[in-house]
Amino acid sequence: GQQVMQIPQYQHVQEGEDFTTYCNSSTTLSNIQWYKQRPGGHPVFLIQLVKSGEVKKQKRLTFQFGEAKKNSSLHITATQTTDVGTYFCAGATDSWGKFQFGAGTQVVVTP
């Protein structure tokens, strides 16, 4: 079945540094979504990528969808303490289908 793998599982970042989390699927995806879950909270939708090679930016966050639609990345520049949380990618193999979540990248930011 479809598997979505995410690395790293844990990222310790100094405030002001950049970091990237990667998501890889065993199958070609129709679309991929990214979520952020703060400690003690529930996942909150960040973005959806649909097109091959798509790049979207949200302030300091840059999301990419691979050309083969099997991988994606989230890059955060100039990390702030508000970026603390776990970032999940979730991939679907069709537009109306269910999403398979990656294991998540837990981000800890040191001031």
Added chain:
Amino acid sequence: GAVVSQHPSRVICKSGTSVKIECRSLDFQATTMFWYRQFPKQSLMLMATSNEGSKATYEQGVEKDKFLINHASLTLSTLTVTSAHPEDSSFYICSARDFGGRRYNEQFFGPGTRLTVL
């Protein structure tokens, strides 16, 4: 808009009892809701897809007789954990999709229910 509520937020029960968790879409109609389970510091594991007016679709390895799902209306889905045991203790989260709206593919998550079975 697109708010999903869950009730209760926390529940503690004795082993062998049943617990019902409600998931409501407050300002949109959700023809499909999803139920997830999340263990500490782990990812969300999809348990089942709940479709309004029809039987839920369970993921492999999820016992449908143990986790009863009812999606009786376009705004409410319930998950009942029957004969709960300590290993059922977990964080249960629902999500809903607003297929009628412009954000049809986005999942809106409820705040989750922390179940502890003693």
